[in-house]
Amino acid sequence: MVKVGVLGLQGAVREHIRSIEASGAEGVVVKKVEQLSELDGLILPGGESTTMRRLIDRYGFMEPLREFGGQGKPMFGTCAGLIMLAKDIVGYDEPHIGLMDITVERNSFGRQKESFEADLAVKGAADCYTAVFIRAPHIVSVGENTEVLAEYEGRIVAARDRHYLGCSFHPELTDDHRLTEYFVHMAEQAKLAHV
16 A cells, blocks of 8 residues: 655645545655655645745755655645645746746635636546635646646646646545545556666
8 A cells, every 4th residue: 555645734634634545545644854755655735835835944844855756756736735846936036846847826716715616627537527726826837748637717727747746726625536546546656666
């Protein structure tokens, strides 16, 4: 069984753990850098990207997170986590973790009260998937090796770059675990490749 962590500094952690377990993997809340070495994959949850960055810096997670990705271990950024993973952020001089070859724009679907649900086709995961958007970012552009997995009204809202997966919405807030299952499968494949 693969072990998938959820960065537990801020954001919707319990719901991700529930979804990981429903997808047949072991879920771990990650609060210490040392825990990263035990994992086969890591989810960077939604929350508030500025706060998350401050906590990542405070607890010394930045370089260990980059090393984790550098080892070929899958990482999945959802909502604010997507912003953390992106190589470029519109209006900012430098990225946060900066591993995924995408450019994102923060809060591009409006503020909290403009939260909504939409049915999407997510390539490789689901023909019809109900996505929950809350103050969501979107992917403005992707690198040449990054695959677009879903779009909403002409905006890219899910993509995959090698072992990095990102989406604008909150897959943990519904009982549809197919996107988490897709990521667990990525972690299983990566683990097999490294044995």
